[in-house]
Amino acid sequence: MSALESKVAFVSGGADGIGLAVVERFIQEGARVAVLDINQEKLAALQVQHPERVCTVCGDVTSYEDNQKVVELAVQRFGRLDTFVGNAAIFDYFAPLSRIQSEQLASSFDRLFRVNVLGYMNGVKASLDALKASQGNIVLxxxxxxxxxxxxxxxxxxxxxxxxxxxKQLAYELAPDIRVNGVSPGATDTEMKSVEGVSRKSQPLNHIDGFHEKAAQAVPLKRIAAPADHTSLYVLLASNEQSPMTTGCVIHSDGGWIAR
Incomplete structure (x- = not known):
């Protein structure tokens, strides 16, 4: 029996990169998945590839209503919700505070934090009732x-x-009904976008000159990760049977930064 057989997950930012790899791995493990992403074209391709196992909403993680639509669709289509995976994020192109123009600081902060932090909160908030009903879990x-x-x-x-x-706070607040954990990837070969306006050189992360080589040399394992390299940890944390006593924890999948 697969680790997530008969389970239903909601993955934000699930049409590309690590999010897409998680969606595909969850399907392999027997789950059905509801996906929220802003890229309609990639969502459509995902839906065609997995018509019986996936449902999608094209929307913005910073909108609570869009997150709510995904939860409602998941419950309507698949009958329940067992896991919320918060994954959507944007980058800042390594911009130090000294190089961010003062007139750009507030807008860049607002945009990046609304995606990277509020987006997760929206997904959690929208999923709470369904996850409590299933005694489910959250993986960020x-x-x-x-x-x-x-x-x-x-x-x-x-x-x-x-x-x-x-x-940590959600694990404290939501216990004992819902477990909350995280996966901490290191440098990964994805096209994570940078927030607009923060740097004149802003471009997708894996398009940066020398990114792959520098990232690989920065860690003891001496290689950059593919998105799929992280997915077993998401499966582990999403399985109440495999990690029943784990909450408030983050598992590192970063090539060994702590050993540097």
């Missing part, structure tokens, strides 16, 4: 930047530290 994507400096700029690193606090 953190980052090595949630623990160490230098993996991003001031906005991204601070937002990911906030996600670690969010996991």
């Amino acid at each position: 994507t953190v980052s090595n930047s949630g623990f160490y400096p230098g993996g991003g700029g001031i906005l991204y690193v601070t937002s990911k530290h906030a996600v670690v606090g969010l996991i």
Whole structure:
């Protein structure tokens, strides 16, 4: 029997990158998945590929109503909700505070934190009743930047530290009904977008010159991750049978930053 047989998950930012890899792995493990993403084209391709196992909503994680639509659709289509995976995020192109224009600081902060932190809160809030009914769980994507400096700029690193606090507080607030944990990927070969206006050089993360080589050399395992490299940890934390006593924890999948 697969680890997530008969389970239903909601994955935000699930049409690309780590989110897409999680969706595909959850399906392999027997789950059905509701996906929220802003990319209609990629959502449509995902729906065509998995017509019986996936339902989708094209929307913005910063909108509570869009998150609510996904939960309602999941329950209507699949009858329940067992897991919320908060994954959507944007980057800041390593911009230090000194290089962010003063007139851009507030708007860049608002946009990045609304996606990276409020987006998770919206998904959790919208999922609470359904998860409580199923005695389900929450898994949030953190980052090595949630623990160490230098993996991003001031906005991204601070937002990911906030996600670690969010996991701990939610685990405290939602126990004993809902377990809350996180996965902390290191540098991964994805096209995570940067917040507009924070840098004139802003571009997708894996398009940066030398990104793959520098990221690989920065960690003891000496390689950059593919999105699928992290997915077993999401499965583990989403399975109440495999991790029944784990809450308030973040599992690192970052090539060994702590051992540097």
